[in-house]
Amino acid sequence: MTRLHFASALLPSGWANDVRVVITAGAIAEVTPGVTPAAGDERHAIALPGLASLHSHAFQRGMAGLAELRGDSTDTFWTWRETMYRFALAMTPDDVASVATLLYVEMLEQGFTRVGEFHYLHHDRDGSLYADIAEMAARIAQAAEASGIALTLLPSFYAHGSFGGAAPHAGQRRFICSVDQFATLISASRKAISALPGANIGIAPHSLRAVTPDELAAIIPLADGGPVHIHAAEQVREVEDCLAWSGRRPVQWLLAHAPVDRRWCLIHATHTTDEEVAAFARTGAVAGLCPITEASLGDGIFPAREFLDAGGAFGIGTDSNVLVGVTDELRQLEYGQRLKHRARNVLSAGAGRSTGRTLFDHALAGGAQALAQPTVGLAAGARADIVTLDTTHPSLAGRAGDAAIDGWVFAAGTGAIDCVWAGGRKVVEGGRHRLRQAARERFNATVRRLVA
Numbered sequence: 546m547t548r549l550h551f552a553s554a555l556l557p558s559g560w561a562n563d564v565r566v567v568i569t570a571g572a573i574a575e576v577t578p579g580v581t582p583a584a585g586d587e588r589h590a591i592a593l594p595g596l597a598s599l600h601s602h603a604f605q606r607g608m609a610g611l612a613e614l615r616g617d618s619t620d621t622f623w624t625w626r627e628t629m630y631r632f633a634l635a636m637t638p639d640d641v642a643s644v645a646t647l648l649y650v651e652m653l654e655q656g657f658t659r660v661g662e663f664h665y666l667h668h669d670r671d672g673s674l675y676a677d678i679a680e681m682a683a684r685i686a687q688a689a690e691a692s693g694i695a696l697t698l699l700p701s702f703y704a705h706g707s708f709g710g711a712a713p714h715a716g717q718r719r720f721i722c723s724v725d726q727f728a729t730l731i732s733a734s735r736k737a738i739s740a741l742p743g744a745n746i747g748i749a750p751h752s753l754r755a756v757t758p759d760e761l762a763a764i765i766p767l768a769d770g771g772p773v774h775i776h777a778a779e780q781v782r783e784v785e786d787c788l789a790w791s792g793r794r795p796v797q798w799l800l801a802h803a804p805v806d807r808r809w810c811l812i813h814a815t816h817t818t819d820e821e822v823a824a825f826a827r828t829g830a831v832a833g834l835c836p837i838t839e840a841s842l843g844d845g846i847f848p849a850r851e852f853l854d855a856g857g858a859f860g861i862g863t864d865s866n867v868l869v870g871v872t873d874e875l876r877q878l879e880y881g882q883r884l885k886h887r888a889r890n891v892l893s894a895g896a897g898r899s900t901g902r903t904l905f906d907h908a909l910a911g912g913a914q915a916l917a918q919p920t921v922g923l924a925a926g927a928r929a930d931i932v933t934l935d936t937t938h939p940s941l942a943g944r945a946g947d948a949a950i951d952g953w954v955f956a957a958g959t960g961a962i963d964c965v966w967a968g969g970r971k972v973v974e975g976g977r978h979r980l981r982q983a984a985r986e987r988f989n990a991t992v993r994r995l996v997a
Protein backbone atom coordinates (compact mmCIF):
# COMPACT_ATOMS: atom_id res chain seq x y z
CA MET A 546 0.00 0.00 0.00
CA THR A 547 1.18 3.53 -0.86
CA ARG A 548 -0.23 6.64 0.80
CA LEU A 549 0.24 9.99 -0.87
CA HIS A 550 -0.81 13.40 0.38
CA PHE A 551 -1.26 16.38 -1.93
CA ALA A 552 -1.67 20.03 -0.89
CA SER A 553 -4.01 20.25 -3.87
CA ALA A 554 -5.23 17.75 -6.44
CA LEU A 555 -7.46 17.83 -9.50
CA LEU A 556 -10.27 15.37 -8.79
CA PRO A 557 -13.18 14.50 -11.11
CA SER A 558 -15.26 17.00 -9.09
CA GLY A 559 -12.63 19.73 -9.44
CA TRP A 560 -9.74 21.01 -7.37
CA ALA A 561 -9.54 19.88 -3.76
CA ASN A 562 -7.11 20.70 -0.95
CA ASP A 563 -5.29 18.38 1.44
CA VAL A 564 -6.03 15.21 -0.45
CA ARG A 565 -4.88 11.77 0.66
CA VAL A 566 -4.70 9.05 -2.00
CA VAL A 567 -4.30 5.41 -1.01
CA ILE A 568 -2.98 3.04 -3.67
CA THR A 569 -3.26 -0.73 -3.52
CA ALA A 570 -2.35 -3.24 -6.26
CA GLY A 571 -1.69 -0.48 -8.79
CA ALA A 572 -5.09 1.16 -8.45
CA ILE A 573 -6.46 4.05 -6.44
CA ALA A 574 -8.31 2.59 -3.45
CA GLU A 575 -9.32 5.79 -1.65
CA VAL A 576 -9.32 9.52 -2.27
CA THR A 577 -9.99 11.68 0.78
CA PRO A 578 -9.95 15.47 0.52
CA GLY A 579 -9.64 17.82 3.50
CA VAL A 580 -7.37 15.71 5.69
CA THR A 581 -4.06 16.63 7.27
CA PRO A 582 -1.10 14.46 6.32
CA ALA A 583 -0.47 11.47 8.56
CA ALA A 584 2.90 10.01 9.50
CA GLY A 585 4.07 7.87 6.60
CA ASP A 586 2.21 9.84 3.91
CA GLU A 587 4.48 10.85 1.03
CA ARG A 588 3.78 14.56 0.54
CA HIS A 589 3.60 16.58 -2.68
CA ALA A 590 2.18 19.94 -3.70
CA ILE A 591 0.03 19.67 -6.86
CA ALA A 592 -1.32 16.43 -8.34
CA LEU A 593 -2.98 15.84 -11.70
CA PRO A 594 -4.13 12.65 -13.36
CA GLY A 595 -1.84 11.28 -16.10
CA LEU A 596 -3.14 11.63 -19.65
CA ALA A 597 -3.23 9.22 -22.57
CA SER A 598 -1.38 9.63 -25.82
CA LEU A 599 -4.15 7.95 -27.75
CA HIS A 600 -2.22 7.63 -31.01
CA SER A 601 1.41 6.61 -31.35
CA HIS A 602 3.58 4.86 -33.91
CA ALA A 603 6.47 4.02 -31.60
CA PHE A 604 9.06 3.08 -34.22
CA GLN A 605 8.82 6.57 -35.77
CA ARG A 606 10.54 8.02 -32.67
CA GLY A 607 13.72 6.62 -34.20
CA MET A 608 13.47 8.93 -37.23
CA ALA A 609 12.40 12.06 -35.34
CA GLY A 610 14.09 15.09 -36.90
CA LEU A 611 15.46 13.10 -39.84
CA ALA A 612 12.90 14.30 -42.38
CA GLU A 613 13.55 18.04 -42.16
CA LEU A 614 15.43 18.40 -45.45
CA ARG A 615 13.47 19.91 -48.28
CA GLY A 616 12.96 17.62 -51.26
CA ASP A 617 11.54 18.76 -54.59
CA SER A 618 9.07 21.62 -54.89
CA THR A 619 6.09 19.39 -54.04
CA ASP A 620 7.65 18.15 -50.80
CA THR A 621 4.81 17.21 -48.48
CA PHE A 622 3.56 14.40 -46.28
CA TRP A 623 4.17 11.96 -49.09
CA THR A 624 7.94 12.50 -49.21
CA TRP A 625 8.06 12.25 -45.39
CA ARG A 626 6.30 8.94 -45.80
CA GLU A 627 9.05 7.66 -48.10
CA THR A 628 11.65 8.45 -45.39
CA MET A 629 9.44 6.64 -42.88
CA TYR A 630 9.22 3.57 -45.13
CA ARG A 631 13.00 3.40 -45.54
CA PHE A 632 13.43 3.59 -41.77
CA ALA A 633 10.67 1.09 -41.05
CA LEU A 634 12.13 -1.40 -43.49
CA ALA A 635 15.44 -1.55 -41.62
CA MET A 636 14.30 -2.14 -38.05
CA THR A 637 14.63 -5.48 -36.24
CA PRO A 638 12.42 -6.53 -33.31
CA ASP A 639 15.25 -5.53 -30.94
CA ASP A 640 15.44 -2.12 -32.60
CA VAL A 641 11.71 -1.61 -32.15
CA ALA A 642 11.96 -2.60 -28.48
CA SER A 643 14.80 -0.17 -27.81
CA VAL A 644 13.12 2.74 -29.65
CA ALA A 645 9.73 2.08 -28.01
CA THR A 646 11.29 1.80 -24.55
CA LEU A 647 12.89 5.23 -24.76
CA LEU A 648 9.71 6.69 -26.24
CA TYR A 649 7.58 5.36 -23.39
CA VAL A 650 10.13 6.59 -20.83
CA GLU A 651 9.88 10.05 -22.43
CA MET A 652 6.08 9.90 -22.48
CA LEU A 653 6.01 9.18 -18.75
CA GLU A 654 8.47 12.00 -18.04
CA GLN A 655 6.14 14.33 -19.99
CA GLY A 656 2.91 13.31 -18.23
CA PHE A 657 1.52 10.56 -20.46
CA THR A 658 0.66 7.43 -18.46
CA ARG A 659 -1.15 5.41 -21.15
CA VAL A 660 -0.36 4.96 -24.82
CA GLY A 661 -2.61 3.87 -27.68
CA GLU A 662 -0.09 2.13 -29.89
CA PHE A 663 -1.42 2.07 -33.48
CA HIS A 664 0.86 -0.74 -34.43
CA TYR A 665 1.44 -1.65 -38.07
CA LEU A 666 5.08 -2.73 -38.34
CA HIS A 667 4.18 -6.42 -38.14
CA HIS A 668 6.42 -8.53 -40.36
CA ASP A 669 10.07 -9.34 -41.01
CA ARG A 670 12.17 -7.09 -43.21
CA ASP A 671 11.45 -9.07 -46.37
CA GLY A 672 7.73 -9.08 -45.61
CA SER A 673 7.58 -12.71 -44.40
CA LEU A 674 5.76 -13.51 -41.19
CA TYR A 675 7.75 -13.97 -37.98
CA ALA A 676 7.44 -17.43 -36.40
CA ASP A 677 5.20 -15.69 -33.86
CA ILE A 678 3.05 -13.40 -35.99
CA ALA A 679 2.83 -11.05 -32.98
CA GLU A 680 6.62 -10.85 -32.47
CA MET A 681 6.62 -7.06 -32.97
CA ALA A 682 3.54 -6.61 -30.76
CA ALA A 683 5.36 -8.55 -28.05
CA ARG A 684 8.29 -6.10 -28.33
CA ILE A 685 5.89 -3.18 -27.87
CA ALA A 686 4.47 -4.94 -24.81
CA GLN A 687 8.01 -5.50 -23.51
CA ALA A 688 8.76 -1.76 -23.85
CA ALA A 689 5.53 -0.87 -22.05
CA GLU A 690 6.35 -3.26 -19.24
CA ALA A 691 9.90 -1.95 -18.80
CA SER A 692 8.76 1.69 -18.72
CA GLY A 693 5.59 1.17 -16.68
CA ILE A 694 3.29 2.92 -19.16
CA ALA A 695 -0.17 1.39 -19.64
CA LEU A 696 -0.63 -0.02 -23.11
CA THR A 697 -3.69 -0.07 -25.33
CA LEU A 698 -2.46 -2.11 -28.26
CA LEU A 699 -4.18 -1.32 -31.54
CA PRO A 700 -2.89 -3.76 -34.16
CA SER A 701 -3.45 -2.21 -37.55
CA PHE A 702 -5.00 -3.89 -40.54
CA TYR A 703 -3.26 -2.69 -43.69
CA ALA A 704 -3.85 -4.40 -47.03
CA HIS A 705 -3.66 -1.92 -49.91
CA GLY A 706 -1.64 0.91 -51.39
CA SER A 707 -4.58 3.19 -52.11
CA PHE A 708 -8.37 3.48 -52.37
CA GLY A 709 -10.35 0.77 -54.12
CA GLY A 710 -8.10 -2.13 -53.16
CA ALA A 711 -4.99 -0.98 -55.09
CA ALA A 712 -2.03 -3.34 -54.68
CA PRO A 713 0.41 -2.35 -51.93
CA HIS A 714 3.90 -1.32 -52.99
CA ALA A 715 7.13 -2.95 -51.89
CA GLY A 716 7.79 -0.31 -49.22
CA GLN A 717 4.62 -1.41 -47.40
CA ARG A 718 5.49 -5.13 -47.21
CA ARG A 719 6.03 -5.20 -43.45
CA PHE A 720 2.52 -3.85 -42.79
CA ILE A 721 0.39 -6.11 -45.01
CA CYS A 722 -2.04 -8.77 -43.75
CA SER A 723 -4.92 -10.72 -45.23
CA VAL A 724 -8.09 -10.76 -43.14
CA ASP A 725 -7.26 -14.30 -41.96
CA GLN A 726 -3.71 -13.34 -41.00
CA PHE A 727 -5.07 -10.33 -39.14
CA ALA A 728 -7.43 -12.54 -37.14
CA THR A 729 -4.44 -14.70 -36.17
CA LEU A 730 -2.43 -11.57 -35.35
CA ILE A 731 -5.17 -10.27 -33.05
CA SER A 732 -5.38 -13.49 -31.06
CA ALA A 733 -1.58 -13.70 -30.80
CA SER A 734 -1.48 -10.04 -29.73
CA ARG A 735 -4.06 -10.73 -27.02
CA LYS A 736 -1.68 -13.36 -25.71
CA ALA A 737 1.31 -10.99 -25.95
CA ILE A 738 -0.34 -8.45 -23.62
CA SER A 739 -2.15 -10.89 -21.35
CA ALA A 740 0.34 -10.61 -18.49
CA LEU A 741 0.86 -6.87 -18.81
CA PRO A 742 -0.81 -4.87 -15.99
CA GLY A 743 -3.37 -2.38 -17.26
CA ALA A 744 -3.12 -3.46 -20.89
CA ASN A 745 -6.04 -3.83 -23.29
CA ILE A 746 -6.49 -4.25 -26.99
CA GLY A 747 -8.52 -2.89 -29.88
CA ILE A 748 -8.13 -2.83 -33.65
CA ALA A 749 -6.99 -0.23 -36.12
CA PRO A 750 -8.12 -0.45 -39.72
CA HIS A 751 -5.27 1.72 -41.04
CA SER A 752 -7.30 4.06 -43.30
CA LEU A 753 -9.75 3.93 -46.17
CA ARG A 754 -6.64 4.00 -48.37
CA ALA A 755 -5.45 0.68 -46.97
CA VAL A 756 -8.70 -1.21 -46.31
CA THR A 757 -11.63 -2.05 -48.63
CA PRO A 758 -15.23 -1.79 -47.42
CA ASP A 759 -15.55 -5.61 -47.34
CA GLU A 760 -12.37 -5.97 -45.32
CA LEU A 761 -13.50 -3.25 -42.92
CA ALA A 762 -16.76 -5.10 -42.30
CA ALA A 763 -14.86 -8.38 -41.82
CA ILE A 764 -12.37 -7.09 -39.23
CA ILE A 765 -14.60 -4.89 -37.03
CA PRO A 766 -15.97 -7.90 -35.08
CA LEU A 767 -12.37 -8.78 -34.14
CA ALA A 768 -12.36 -5.74 -31.83
CA ASP A 769 -14.75 -7.75 -29.65
CA GLY A 770 -16.20 -4.64 -28.04
CA GLY A 771 -12.80 -2.91 -27.76
CA PRO A 772 -11.76 0.35 -29.39
CA VAL A 773 -11.65 0.86 -33.17
CA HIS A 774 -9.22 3.50 -34.45
CA ILE A 775 -8.76 4.64 -38.05
CA HIS A 776 -6.77 7.37 -39.82
CA ALA A 777 -9.55 9.46 -41.36
CA ALA A 778 -8.83 12.56 -43.42
CA GLU A 779 -5.28 13.70 -42.81
CA GLN A 780 -4.33 15.12 -46.19
CA VAL A 781 -6.16 17.07 -48.90
CA ARG A 782 -4.94 14.59 -51.49
CA GLU A 783 -6.48 11.77 -49.45
CA VAL A 784 -9.85 13.56 -49.54
CA GLU A 785 -9.57 14.07 -53.31
CA ASP A 786 -8.65 10.42 -53.88
CA CYS A 787 -11.55 9.29 -51.68
CA LEU A 788 -13.98 11.51 -53.62
CA ALA A 789 -12.67 10.08 -56.89
CA TRP A 790 -13.11 6.53 -55.58
CA SER A 791 -16.47 6.79 -53.81
CA GLY A 792 -18.01 10.19 -54.48
CA ARG A 793 -17.76 10.86 -50.75
CA ARG A 794 -15.20 12.46 -48.49
CA PRO A 795 -13.50 10.05 -46.01
CA VAL A 796 -15.34 11.13 -42.84
CA GLN A 797 -18.60 11.31 -44.81
CA TRP A 798 -17.98 7.79 -46.15
CA LEU A 799 -17.19 6.39 -42.70
CA LEU A 800 -20.27 7.92 -41.09
CA ALA A 801 -22.45 6.54 -43.89
CA HIS A 802 -20.97 3.04 -44.14
CA ALA A 803 -19.27 2.07 -40.87
CA PRO A 804 -20.90 1.58 -37.44
CA VAL A 805 -19.10 4.61 -35.95
CA ASP A 806 -20.04 5.06 -32.29
CA ARG A 807 -18.44 5.85 -28.92
CA ARG A 808 -15.99 2.96 -29.32
CA TRP A 809 -14.47 4.61 -32.37
CA CYS A 810 -11.68 7.12 -32.65
CA LEU A 811 -11.13 9.00 -35.91
CA ILE A 812 -7.48 10.01 -36.07
CA HIS A 813 -6.73 13.19 -38.04
CA ALA A 814 -10.29 14.06 -39.05
CA THR A 815 -8.49 17.18 -40.20
CA HIS A 816 -10.34 17.90 -43.43
CA THR A 817 -14.01 17.91 -42.54
CA THR A 818 -16.91 20.09 -43.66
CA ASP A 819 -19.36 21.72 -41.22
CA GLU A 820 -21.84 18.95 -41.97
CA GLU A 821 -19.26 16.24 -41.30
CA VAL A 822 -18.23 17.94 -38.04
CA ALA A 823 -21.82 18.01 -36.77
CA ALA A 824 -22.52 14.40 -37.81
CA PHE A 825 -19.22 13.18 -36.35
CA ALA A 826 -19.91 14.88 -33.01
CA ARG A 827 -23.35 13.25 -32.87
CA THR A 828 -21.86 9.73 -33.09
CA GLY A 829 -20.06 10.22 -29.75
CA ALA A 830 -16.83 8.95 -31.34
CA VAL A 831 -13.58 10.61 -30.27
CA ALA A 832 -11.52 12.88 -32.50
CA GLY A 833 -7.90 11.76 -32.13
CA LEU A 834 -5.95 14.99 -32.53
CA CYS A 835 -2.17 14.97 -32.95
CA PRO A 836 -1.41 18.68 -33.27
CA ILE A 837 2.41 18.47 -33.23
CA THR A 838 2.53 15.79 -35.93
CA GLU A 839 -0.23 17.46 -37.95
CA ALA A 840 1.85 20.66 -37.88
CA SER A 841 5.07 18.79 -38.61
CA LEU A 842 3.53 17.09 -41.65
CA GLY A 843 1.74 20.20 -42.87
CA ASP A 844 -1.62 18.42 -42.71
CA GLY A 845 -3.89 21.32 -41.86
CA ILE A 846 -5.94 22.44 -38.86
CA PHE A 847 -8.88 20.47 -37.45
CA PRO A 848 -12.04 22.57 -36.90
CA ALA A 849 -11.78 22.09 -33.14
CA ARG A 850 -13.89 25.09 -32.10
CA GLU A 851 -16.78 23.99 -34.29
CA PHE A 852 -16.42 20.37 -33.13
CA LEU A 853 -16.55 21.35 -29.44
CA ASP A 854 -19.52 23.64 -30.10
CA ALA A 855 -21.26 20.60 -31.61
CA GLY A 856 -20.55 18.61 -28.42
CA GLY A 857 -17.65 16.56 -29.82
CA ALA A 858 -15.11 14.65 -27.72
CA PHE A 859 -11.38 14.73 -28.39
CA GLY A 860 -8.15 13.29 -27.07
CA ILE A 861 -4.53 13.91 -28.01
CA GLY A 862 -1.87 11.69 -29.52
CA THR A 863 1.83 12.04 -30.20
CA ASP A 864 1.53 10.07 -33.46
CA SER A 865 4.94 10.36 -35.21
CA ASN A 866 6.58 11.16 -31.87
CA VAL A 867 8.74 13.87 -33.46
CA LEU A 868 8.32 15.71 -30.13
CA VAL A 869 6.73 14.13 -27.05
CA GLY A 870 4.81 16.13 -24.47
CA VAL A 871 1.35 16.66 -22.99
CA THR A 872 1.86 20.41 -22.90
CA ASP A 873 3.29 20.54 -26.43
CA GLU A 874 0.19 18.88 -27.89
CA LEU A 875 -2.30 20.96 -25.88
CA ARG A 876 -0.49 24.22 -26.63
CA GLN A 877 -0.14 23.46 -30.34
CA LEU A 878 -3.84 22.56 -30.50
CA GLU A 879 -4.86 25.90 -29.01
CA TYR A 880 -2.27 27.92 -30.94
CA GLY A 881 -3.39 26.41 -34.25
CA GLN A 882 -6.90 27.60 -33.46
CA ARG A 883 -5.64 31.06 -32.44
CA LEU A 884 -3.80 31.43 -35.75
CA LYS A 885 -6.83 30.22 -37.69
CA HIS A 886 -9.42 32.35 -35.89
CA ARG A 887 -7.05 35.26 -35.09
CA ALA A 888 -8.34 35.23 -31.52
CA ARG A 889 -7.12 34.20 -28.06
CA ASN A 890 -8.36 31.42 -25.73
CA VAL A 891 -10.36 29.87 -28.57
CA LEU A 892 -10.95 26.46 -26.97
CA SER A 893 -11.72 27.73 -23.46
CA ALA A 894 -15.05 26.51 -22.10
CA GLY A 895 -16.31 30.09 -21.79
CA ALA A 896 -15.85 33.50 -20.20
CA GLY A 897 -13.59 33.35 -17.18
CA ARG A 898 -12.71 29.69 -17.83
CA SER A 899 -9.10 28.53 -18.10
CA THR A 900 -8.00 27.39 -21.54
CA GLY A 901 -5.38 25.01 -20.15
CA ARG A 902 -7.93 23.38 -17.85
CA THR A 903 -10.50 23.03 -20.65
CA LEU A 904 -7.94 21.37 -22.91
CA PHE A 905 -6.74 19.11 -20.08
CA ASP A 906 -10.26 17.97 -19.15
CA HIS A 907 -11.13 17.12 -22.74
CA ALA A 908 -7.87 15.26 -23.33
CA LEU A 909 -8.33 13.25 -20.12
CA ALA A 910 -11.90 12.21 -20.86
CA GLY A 911 -11.46 11.72 -24.60
CA GLY A 912 -8.24 9.74 -24.17
CA ALA A 913 -9.89 7.45 -21.63
CA GLN A 914 -12.93 6.89 -23.85
CA ALA A 915 -10.85 6.22 -26.96
CA LEU A 916 -8.71 3.66 -25.10
CA ALA A 917 -11.69 2.05 -23.33
CA GLN A 918 -10.86 3.08 -19.76
CA PRO A 919 -14.14 3.28 -17.84
CA THR A 920 -12.67 4.92 -14.73
CA VAL A 921 -10.10 7.66 -15.10
CA GLY A 922 -8.62 10.47 -13.07
CA LEU A 923 -7.89 10.66 -9.37
CA ALA A 924 -10.82 8.48 -8.34
CA ALA A 925 -11.27 5.19 -6.53
CA GLY A 926 -11.08 2.30 -8.98
CA ALA A 927 -8.89 4.08 -11.53
CA ARG A 928 -5.38 2.93 -12.32
CA ALA A 929 -3.01 4.93 -10.10
CA ASP A 930 -1.60 7.21 -12.83
CA ILE A 931 -0.61 10.44 -11.11
CA VAL A 932 1.57 13.39 -12.10
CA THR A 933 2.90 16.02 -9.69
CA LEU A 934 4.15 19.44 -10.70
CA ASP A 935 7.33 21.10 -9.47
CA THR A 936 6.08 24.24 -7.77
CA THR A 937 9.59 25.70 -7.70
CA HIS A 938 9.42 26.05 -11.51
CA PRO A 939 9.31 29.80 -12.32
CA SER A 940 6.24 29.40 -14.53
CA LEU A 941 4.33 27.93 -11.59
CA ALA A 942 5.37 30.52 -9.00
CA GLY A 943 2.39 31.82 -7.06
CA ARG A 944 -0.08 29.68 -9.09
CA ALA A 945 -2.74 27.36 -7.81
CA GLY A 946 -5.56 25.39 -9.41
CA ASP A 947 -6.31 26.13 -13.04
CA ALA A 948 -3.64 28.86 -13.12
CA ALA A 949 -1.04 26.15 -12.43
CA ILE A 950 -2.30 24.18 -15.43
CA ASP A 951 -2.15 27.30 -17.60
CA GLY A 952 1.39 28.01 -16.37
CA TRP A 953 2.40 24.44 -17.10
CA VAL A 954 0.76 24.20 -20.54
CA PHE A 955 1.57 27.62 -21.95
CA ALA A 956 4.72 28.81 -20.19
CA ALA A 957 6.77 26.12 -18.52
CA GLY A 958 8.28 24.26 -21.47
CA THR A 959 9.75 21.04 -20.13
CA GLY A 960 10.94 20.62 -16.56
CA ALA A 961 7.73 21.33 -14.65
CA ILE A 962 6.86 17.71 -13.89
CA ASP A 963 8.26 16.38 -10.64
CA CYS A 964 7.00 12.81 -10.08
CA VAL A 965 4.91 10.33 -12.03
CA TRP A 966 3.22 7.18 -10.73
CA ALA A 967 2.16 4.65 -13.36
CA GLY A 968 -0.04 1.86 -12.12
CA GLY A 969 0.96 2.85 -8.59
CA ARG A 970 4.70 2.60 -9.29
CA LYS A 971 6.68 5.78 -8.93
CA VAL A 972 8.64 5.69 -12.20
CA VAL A 973 9.61 9.37 -12.51
CA GLU A 974 11.19 11.36 -9.70
CA GLY A 975 12.70 14.84 -9.98
CA GLY A 976 11.57 14.79 -13.63
CA ARG A 977 13.67 11.73 -14.50
CA HIS A 978 12.43 8.26 -15.28
CA ARG A 979 14.41 5.59 -13.44
CA LEU A 980 15.33 4.00 -16.81
CA ARG A 981 16.22 7.24 -18.60
CA GLN A 982 19.97 6.68 -18.81
CA ALA A 983 19.85 3.01 -19.81
CA ALA A 984 17.05 3.60 -22.32
CA ARG A 985 18.92 6.50 -23.94
CA GLU A 986 22.12 4.50 -24.30
CA ARG A 987 20.32 1.59 -25.93
CA PHE A 988 18.26 3.88 -28.19
CA ASN A 989 21.31 5.88 -29.24
CA ALA A 990 23.24 2.76 -30.20
CA THR A 991 20.26 1.53 -32.24
CA VAL A 992 19.70 4.80 -34.07
CA ARG A 993 23.41 5.35 -34.77
CA ARG A 994 23.44 2.01 -36.55
CA LEU A 995 20.17 2.65 -38.42
CA VAL A 996 21.23 6.05 -39.77
CA ALA A 997 24.81 5.01 -40.61
Ligand SMILES: [Zn+2]
Pocket residue numbers: 600602663776812864865
Ligand atom coordinates in the same frame (compact mmCIF):
# COMPACT_ATOMS: atom_id res chain seq x y z
ZN1 LIG B 1 -0.90 7.87 -37.33
